[in-house]
Amino acid sequence: MNNDSSLQITAKLKAIISSSAPGTRLPSTRSLVNEFHASPVTVQKALQTLTMQGLIESRPGIGTFTRTQAVSRPADYSWQSTALGSARTRRTSAASPLTGPNGDSLALHHGYPEPELLPSRLVRAAINRASRSETALTCPPAGGLADLQTWFARELAEQTIGAVTPPNAKDVIIMPGSQAGLSSIFTSLVGAGQPLIVESPTYWGALLAAENAGVELVPVSSGPHGPDPHELSKAFERSGARMFYAQPNYANPTGAQWGVELKGQVMDVVRQHSAFLVEDDWAHDFGIESSSAPIAATDDSGHVIYIRSLTKSVSPSLRVAAVIARGPARDRILANTAAEAMYVSGLLQAAALDVVSQPGWKTHLRTLRSQLQSRRDLLISGLYDAVPEAQLELIPKGGLNLWLRLPEHIDLKRLTLDCAQSGLSIAGDVNWFPAEPTGKYLRLNYAGPRPSEYHDAARILGEALHSQ
Amino acid sequence: MNNDSSLQITAKLKAIISSSAPGTRLPSTRSLVNEFHASPVTVQKALQTLTMQGLIESRPGIGTFTRTQAVSRPADYSWQSTALGSARTRRTSAASPLTGPNGDSLALHHGYPEPELLPSRLVRAAINRASRSETALTCPPAGGLADLQTWFARELAEQTIGAVTPPNAKDVIIMPGSQAGLSSIFTSLVGAGQPLIVESPTYWGALLAAENAGVELVPVSSGPHGPDPHELSKAFERSGARMFYAQPNYANPTGAQWGVELKGQVMDVVRQHSAFLVEDDWAHDFGIESSSAPIAATDDSGHVIYIRSLTKSVSPSLRVAAVIARGPARDRILANTAAEAMYVSGLLQAAALDVVSQPGWKTHLRTLRSQLQSRRDLLISGLYDAVPEAQLELIPKGGLNLWLRLPEHIDLKRLTLDCAQSGLSIAGDVNWFPAEPTGKYLRLNYAGPRPSEYHDAARILGEALHSQ
Numbered sequence: 001m002n003n004d005s006s007l008q009i010t011a012k013l014k015a016i017i018s019s020s021a022p023g024t025r026l027p028s029t030r031s032l033v034n035e036f037h038a039s040p041v042t043v044q045k046a047l048q049t050l051t052m053q054g055l056i057e058s059r060p061g062i063g064t065f066t067r068t069q070a071v072s073r074p075a076d077y078s079w080q081s082t083a084l085g086s087a088r089t090r091r092t093s094a095a096s097p098l099t100g101p102n103g104d105s106l107a108l109h110h111g112y113p114e115p116e117l118l119p120s121r122l123v124r125a126a127i128n129r130a131s132r133s134e135t136a137l138t139c140p141p142a143g144g145l146a147d148l149q150t151w152f153a154r155e156l157a158e159q160t161i162g163a164v165t166p167p168n169a170k171d172v173i174i175m176p177g178s179q180a181g182l183s184s185i186f187t188s189l190v191g192a193g194q195p196l197i198v199e200s201p202t203y204w205g206a207l208l209a210a211e212n213a214g215v216e217l218v219p220v221s222s223g224p225h226g227p228d229p230h231e232l233s234k235a236f237e238r239s240g241a242r243m244f245y246a247q248p249n250y251a252n253p254t255g256a257q258w259g260v261e262l263k264g265q266v267m268d269v270v271r272q273h274s275a276f277l278v279e280d281d282w283a284h285d286f287g288i289e290s291s292s293a294p295i296a297a298t299d300d301s302g303h304v305i306y307i308r309s310l311t312k313s314v315s316p317s318l319r320v321a322a323v324i325a326r327g328p329a330r331d332r333i334l335a336n337t338a339a340e341a342m343y344v345s346g347l348l349q350a351a352a353l354d355v356v357s358q359p360g361w362k363t364h365l366r367t368l369r370s371q372l373q374s375r376r377d378l379l380i381s382g383l384y385d386a387v388p389e390a391q392l393e394l395i396p397k398g399g400l401n402l403w404l405r406l407p408e409h410i411d412l413k414r415l416t417l418d419c420a421q422s423g424l425s426i427a428g429d430v431n432w433f434p435a436e437p438t439g440k441y442l443r444l445n446y447a448g449p450r451p452s453e454y455h456d457a458a459r460i461l462g463e464a465l466h467s468q
Numbered sequence: 469m470n471n472d473s474s475l476q477i478t479a480k481l482k483a484i485i486s487s488s489a490p491g492t493r494l495p496s497t498r499s500l501v502n503e504f505h506a507s508p509v510t511v512q513k514a515l516q517t518l519t520m521q522g523l524i525e526s527r528p529g530i531g532t533f534t535r536t537q538a539v540s541r542p543a544d545y546s547w548q549s550t551a552l553g554s555a556r557t558r559r560t561s562a563a564s565p566l567t568g569p570n571g572d573s574l575a576l577h578h579g580y581p582e583p584e585l586l587p588s589r590l591v592r593a594a595i596n597r598a599s600r601s602e603t604a605l606t607c608p609p610a611g612g613l614a615d616l617q618t619w620f621a622r623e624l625a626e627q628t629i630g631a632v633t634p635p636n637a638k639d640v641i642i643m644p645g646s647q648a649g650l651s652s653i654f655t656s657l658v659g660a661g662q663p664l665i666v667e668s669p670t671y672w673g674a675l676l677a678a679e680n681a682g683v684e685l686v687p688v689s690s691g692p693h694g695p696d697p698h699e700l701s702k703a704f705e706r707s708g709a710r711m712f713y714a715q716p717n718y719a720n721p722t723g724a725q726w727g728v729e730l731k732g733q734v735m736d737v738v739r740q741h742s743a744f745l746v747e748d749d750w751a752h753d754f755g756i757e758s759s760s761a762p763i764a765a766t767d768d769s770g771h772v773i774y775i776r777s778l779t780k781s782v783s784p785s786l787r788v789a790a791v792i793a794r795g796p797a798r799d800r801i802l803a804n805t806a807a808e809a810m811y812v813s814g815l816l817q818a819a820a821l822d823v824v825s826q827p828g829w830k831t832h833l834r835t836l837r838s839q840l841q842s843r844r845d846l847l848i849s850g851l852y853d854a855v856p857e858a859q860l861e862l863i864p865k866g867g868l869n870l871w872l873r874l875p876e877h878i879d880l881k882r883l884t885l886d887c888a889q890s891g892l893s894i895a896g897d898v899n900w901f902p903a904e905p906t907g908k909y910l911r912l913n914y915a916g917p918r919p920s921e922y923h924d925a926a927r928i929l930g931e932a933l934h935s936q
Binding site: 006007010011014045049052053054067075076077079080081082083084087112115118120123124125127128130131132135136137138139162163164165176177179180183189192205208209211212214229230233242264265268269271272274275276300301302315316317318319326327328329332335336338339340341342343344345346347348 | 474475478479482513517520521522535543544545547548549550551552555580583586588591592593595596598599600603604605606607630631632633644645647648651657660673676677679680682697698701710732733736737739740742743744768769770783784785786787794795796797800803804806807808809810811812813814815816
């Protein structure tokens, strides 16, 4: 007897139930077995289905009855565990850097600049203009609006040096944010079970995307000056990896900016292993004492896949990023993006392009530079006073974060809870390491609200630390 | 000798090159082998790297020289083929239903309603209001704006019947379009190499997402009245699948709407196999002579995963969809979405919610219903006159498409080209079948521009057909 018979029995019993008064007793399993010439298992399956649909109820030891009335049952989704099997992604997905500032609390955990640091007037005016444009009602091409592709290509072209052929607009793929870009690159160019070299520590969102894509992480230690190219070369040889994901400028979380020489050495390693460098230029607009100098501007052989997002610097609502890639790699990323998202809202693309095309955008970036500098320095001075035992290995020349090393005995989760109780949000529950964390580190964001209270924030952190 | 040595040689040669005049001859490979105590292969690798960087050039039979001047080289990305291996997705990604109407040509190929059929005044006003709201500058929660989640939950709750517990706001996950929803569901709940049952024919975008996720397609034939539940049951048994993707209301492309009895039978089969039904309610707002009656409204046991997009009915620019799921399935979809996209622009969410909350939205839908009816009937009458040999198995009670069967001898690609030459766009190059197409079918969309010329469109199609 197969499920098909069980299906027929279900249908026949439904007919009986619908013509019976509520509370009517159904024939016993044994008599149903005889009546339908079915196995007891098949009959039981049919009865279970009807029970789950709320049409019958069984009273143990008495029998099975049609339902007297609708009863609110507690939801039982336990069958899904069998259907789904074990889960792939174990990393916390809704991690705290995404949680916005929580009402009155001081927030050093967030990954985005507060609205105060955004070009809000430009953003609102751009959305307003876009609402009246054709893009408000039409569907853009899969690769993106041509004008926005051109803008991204030109920005990188302006930084290319020497004999390097600059990218063109067709090399640009517009993405709904850089997370989608990373996910698409890891899925389409690496694939499940294949190795991907990453810095350790590195951006938690990249680790999440990589784990979700099922790739095997190969860590290469990276400190305040970036990775050691010889270690990188060994990692390529040992793992057979064909891709290295890195943030050469103002790495998140360490703040490291690679020197010119290291950038060249890494590219030599990457080329020698016929591999890709995925260059995440997340903080392109957040230079403070230097500017982001993309490695992508030195390569025209398709070895660098460049990601650049406007989400953090323009507005979280204008969720637009660009991936610049050449050759078959570009085609695969585009095919994967089309399959996963079809296209990015033309409205968001038009509004983002409008913002970065305004003269006010350059002015905004200049102001932002000095705002970030004074916030960074304010937080550092607070930490020197209140948390002298914490070690700041690098004063970052750009980006939004300080990377603080705490004494080994510190329990980061307890620290996070203690700070929260005193009104300070920190992200001690986020794992920035592809393998085990190699120390007790805390990323502190200096782009959150109320910088005037950074000394209070440092004091709360210090008190929570000293209580351990 | 390993790549690490090659790296050292590259570095040393770079030092030599930088201190030499352009056109300087480098030492021979043999002397470099001796100098660096390296193998010839290692030295060759170093020279190749420098050549690719444009620093040296080799003149066959003469020697290797530092570059005299920057030379524009033709791009060579062939190394990527080795690095990437063979591609996974073979289905055309930038398929024609996404291509917008092309200037002056008549378009029956597009998948989206033309701007004429959209609530354009409501959309522009909503975006404008959203530009002034907090959502223009902030980052929404990963699951979506609470008010929009509530709206989607309530819409489905209003259709639930009998003793079914309606969904709540937390069961709703806001997605950047239904394509992202499908991709996320197939990736996180089925997974690469695992079976997924689909109707045949079915939505090409779903096939694309499934193929991109690497799932194994299990087709179940589905005609003008939907699939045979006994065949469906057998497909579950044979394949061991745990999921059935279907469009019970106004299926794209066939236009089929399942009867109430079939909906119940399919749910019985799905429950008996402890499986999921992914119900794609893509045409919820496009009822003509009936309304979309979601199966999700009859289930509270977590067996139905419901997808409902506003992209097609509100605006392609407000790319917002909802997935409603319960139990662990919901958690996995949310984790996957967070890993792939982080969040959906709060601006788009706020604007979409604004539109569907206006009294004008209901009025718009009533007008749209009669517009779709007259367009559908106009196209049908044109086809009856000009293409009598084409067979329309079903006059759809909703949706945006006619599903036309053409004589077996027709070459669809040639037909598409011939029509294009006469100024009519049709999508004869799209494959709606998970396996081989079982006939020569054409999907004709009656929501494109210039319905007054549908008779001309039918005439062009007829002439192109008769020429074969």
